Amino acid sequence: MGFGWMFLGYFLLLKTNFEVFGVPVDITPDIIGFLLMTRGFSVASRYCGCFRLTRMLSIAGIPASGIVIFLNTASALSLFTLSETVAAVLSFAYSFFLLIFTLCFLRSLYQITEQTGLDRLRKKSVRCMVYTVILFFVEHALSSLLEMFGADPAAWRAPAFEMLAGAIYILVNVSLIFSCYMWICLEGDEDMPDTRKHRYKTPFDYYEKRKKEDGEPKKNRRK
Numbered sequence: 001m002g003f004g005w006m007f008l009g010y011f012l013l014l015k016t017n018f019e020v021f022g023v024p025v026d027i028t029p030d031i032i033g034f035l036l037m038t039r040g041f042s043v044a045s046r047y048c049g050c051f052r053l054t055r056m057l058s059i060a061g062i063p064a065s066g067i068v069i070f071l072n073t074a075s076a077l078s079l080f081t082l083s084e085t086v087a088a089v090l091s092f093a094y095s096f097f098l099l100i101f102t103l104c105f106l107r108s109l110y111q112i113t114e115q116t117g118l119d120r121l122r123k124k125s126v127r128c129m130v131y132t133v134i135l136f137f138v139e140h141a142l143s144s145l146l147e148m149f150g151a152d153p154a155a156w157r158a159p160a161f162e163m164l165a166g167a168i169y170i171l172v173n174v175s176l177i178f179s180c181y182m183w184i185c186l187e188g189d190e191d192m193p194d195t196r197k198h199r200y201k202t203p204f205d206y207y208e209k210r211k212k213e214d215g216e217p218k219k220n221r222r223k
Helices: 003-011 028-047 048-076 084-115 119-148 158-182 202-222
Strands: 019-020 025-026
Touching: 003 028, 003 158, 003 202, 019 158, 048 084, 084 119, 119 158
Parallel strands: none
Antiparallel strands: 019 025
């Protein structure tokens, strides 16, 4: 269903920026994440129309994230400079795009879990939407909110809380995607053996192997 690609791609939306010789380097680049997710959405769209809009947004995210990377790198290398207003508008526009994309993604997961009768994951997808909106607001508005009340954001460690809020909602949503990967399969394939072959082992392989090993003693006891 493409959930493995979605999991890996969305995980790369984590903000992990470091400076190397004054140049910002994102070790989890958004552009790679959108490429992987587009692959996953393309697979899922063959079986469920609820992923089509999310796929279109993911495709749009490829050039959008590429432009952000280019502008950040060019600014750090002093190739050209953008005014503070323009930079702020572009940053806000991209952040707002990520919010819309995430909510659309979660809506797609809500629909697929509803169609497959996974009530627990359906409810979790709703909670994830709420968490995402709240934590997104904290990530982008906490410092401004403190300044409105005359407090010093640095004294309250607002930047650290903003970074933490952004990481939390990404990880919470990643856990939902992983749950969908484990519990949703194509109609008619419920009893089929897993014939997927990987050149390299992935976290999914180890998780499924451990799950199978934990279940073997129970089967033996039944016999």
